[in-house]
Amino acid sequence: MSRSLQEAKHVLEYPYRRSVGPVLGRFFGALAEGRIEGVRTQTGHVLVPPQEYDPQTGEATGEPVAVASTGVVTAWAWVDRPRPKHPLANPFAWALVQLDGADTALLHVVDAGEMARMKTGMRVRARFRDERVGEIRDIACFEPEEAR
Amino acid sequence: MRDVAIVSFAQAPNVRCETERNEVEMLMPVVAEALAASGIARGEIGFTVSGSCDYIAGQPFAFVSGIDAVGPWPPINESHVEMDGAFALYEAWLKIQSGEVDSALVYAFGKSSMGDIAEVLTLQLDPYTVAPLWPDAVSLAALQARVALDRSRVTERAMAEVAARSRRSAKANPNAQLRGDFDVDALLAEPYLVAPLRKHDCPPVTDGAAAVVLAAGELASRSCARPAWIRGIDHRIECHSLGARDLARSASTEIAGEKAGAFTGSFDVAELHAPFTHQELILCSALRMAPSVSVNPSGGALAANAVMVTGLIRLGEAAARIHAGDARRVLAHATSGPCLQQNLVCVMEA
């Protein structure tokens, strides 16, 4: 039985254009201005990132709520060798960040230089990009808030 | 409820990269073996259902050619879920429960080697605020492991012990991919892959295929000397956002376990679909596993992880323990989604 032919590369590529709806549209609009907004659920929880619905019940959420660009790391994982698609090219941490004023945590990255600086419960501050377009990557990363 | 049992199970050898055979060629012998073991003729099967995923193969409608492996002619009663084959088995169980059919063939296939599976799985995430950052599956599992380490009794040593035990158990599984004896201290001396996960905490990249035959009542008794009777089966999903759920526990597994009757009586064997070491510990806790239970004697997902097939293999491996007379009551579990978002629990008895 002859063997299989040589392998070939297959690239699946498309620049998806996503309509985001009113709630995320406002969140992304605020990010473009360098601010972070969540949304309040009917039970009073503040979701960041905001959603059109309460993740626990499916009920529609209410009014937007401004939250701080500082918060607490509730979980983190250290990446020594970033992948090409990762937001940072230098070693960094993935983190769940609960912003001050929010009841849920946002997944993003922390630029802490080295793993030894990472700790659950540490305070971080968002670093915004200079050129913002209204998307999640307008937050370049979070960084340790060491001044406090 | 009708009495329904898994009456046969077959799987392809799990390998790092199947270079010679396409998915249909991998599936054909597996389907033939499962059917032959059940004694139910191809044309007598009441319902056929499969689980697979287009993004694993990198093309739309990847499942379509899969049905060629069962030779669906004359036309058959057939369905497909874009999920792990374990959930296809659930659909088959429903079909039999509705009384429409008495038997079902369930199969699953996936060649994870075709793409960068950790990155492909990124596309499962919220496409607006999470996926654009491209967190890969290992990174997300590492976040979950951190929460488990911080907030529960999970330790890095316990995780390494899961890895060592799984790969030691896999030595007795001819279809496993990663097997052998590993020293826990040596494993802990290895560098982190994505801290707190080391390489041994993660599953291998695997190509695989599996098939299961289900039958009801007397047909099951005729098809198998020791049918694995499904006494309870249930699955639950929880909210998607990692920042809005408690990653240290598996709430959906707890509910599914309760509904499936996992908390009444003991088990000889449990096959848990835990691709990462800490997930086995979280699942054991959610399912209140007694220390006496033999967990993943097949080696589990840490020994072979053909995405879309692994869950169905857990059901098949657990049932096979009953078929072989090695166990009387078993539990099987399958998962889907990032960080154990969706979980299925099945209790089977001899």
Next chain:
Amino acid sequence: MAERCAVIGVGQTKHDAKRIDVSMPGLVREAALRALADAGLGFADIDAVVIGKAPDMFEGVMMPELFLADALGCSGKPMLRVHTAGSVGGSTAIVAASLVQAGVHDRVLTVAYEKQSESNAMWALTVRIPFQQAVVAGAGGYFAPLIRAYIRRSGAPDDTGVRTALKDRTNALANPYAHLVFPGITFEQVASSPMLWDPIRYLETCPSSDGACAMVLASEKAAARAPGRPAWIHATAMKSEPTMFAGRDQVNPRAGRDCAAELYRKAGITNPRRDFDVAEIYVPFSWFEAMWMENLGFAAPNEGWKMVCEGATAMDGDMPVNCSGGVLSSNPIGASGMLRFAEAALQVRGQAGEHQIDGARRALGHAYGGGSQFFSMWVVASERP
């Protein structure tokens, strides 16, 4: 032994080329919340959710049920995701029905959707794969040769397809949710529209839509408490055959004939043209109406076109087909099959509005997919089975 199951709530979105105003969760919620409102229920009343859609590459989200779980109030509940190509909307509803028929749940929400504007359907359907032959020009290029074969076999007049297109486009004017709306459309406009994949003309072709459809299915006990009239499910059936094999009849596939035969046997249908008051059939290219009339046993082989030409399938004909405007008027691919099932249910509930067939008691919902190889169908009626 199966439990009885009924449709107690139906909802769909306004279908459009680009629903730029909503996110994917917003789209599915628009349909789901309408179905729940129709059933007088909220998410908290739902036991399980079954979701269906066509290839994930349309939206670039792998297994999107995972991120849509929260939007559909699924936390802590079972959720299943079905994908059977173009027939998926129908098979999704059938899986949802089996949850009730198996006696597992009392109230199941089922949703199907496609947000095709996130990418480009032609791109997603013709992804070039190494070592395989290039696909020529999407679904139209695939189905046009089969239509030509049908014309040759049946001797159907050339304007058969034009007539169906004109009928469905006229019916769509009475459907507020329809995507393509051409007020005052004429035979000449359809007949003179450009040939895309000869023999298929532009106005004989389905659009590419954003849209969703949802239904609430209930057990007999739960249906008794529903505020509206239920549509009772009398039978469901699914059949599949290989895409290609030697001697395959692709014009009148056996899987479709077998599926209909099984469905009719279960539902006690002996003469479909007499026994059904209305049918919603999956017709993405106009000629398929004539072809499916034969496949479904409404007409003898090679005579389906006569029903079209005689006006039998029009709103005022003896066997009205696609009163909603059908797939030719709205085509969110993953939802298109469920829309057929849901429109059939609306007819027997007397809730189809301007495109209602008066007194409709029994209706057929039909979907197909792949290379005319996957079929799903159901019979719904105003009376309990």
Next chain:
Amino acid sequence: MTEIVKSITTPIRLEYVYRPGRATSRFLRGLAEGRILGQRCPVTGKVYVPPRGASPTHGVPTEEEVEVRDTGTVTTFCIVRIPSEGLSIPPPFVAAHILLDGADIPFFALIHECPFDQVRMGMRVKAVWVSKEELAPTFESIRYFKPLDEPDAPFESYREHL
């Protein structure tokens, strides 16, 4: 007042490695030699081109190799008149199902060297190959099919392949 963002662009690029498997490899190697190789279903005896290693009706491996001719009959076709992504030639052109002599299932190919409106069901055609030097294990080794100077095949001879 915050401006509401309507949409975002999220480019997705994934790379996969494809391997053709044995059956396709044999077929493509055949094309590199200017031959069209099918496989016979051991149950029905039908010849499949291109072969995929399995009998779709019986779920069994197809192992017996059968060379078919590069001539055949157009069973049905479509005249593509709209441009779309990925087309290497401008419309209009004809995409046809061609029942190769010796095969039991139509093969998809383009038809040229004939005005598009003169292609007929039943027309006899022959493959036009790339030059000897350009032959390679790809489908592109057959450029297209062209009409043969033969009478059309009767409808009955191919009606079972529609």
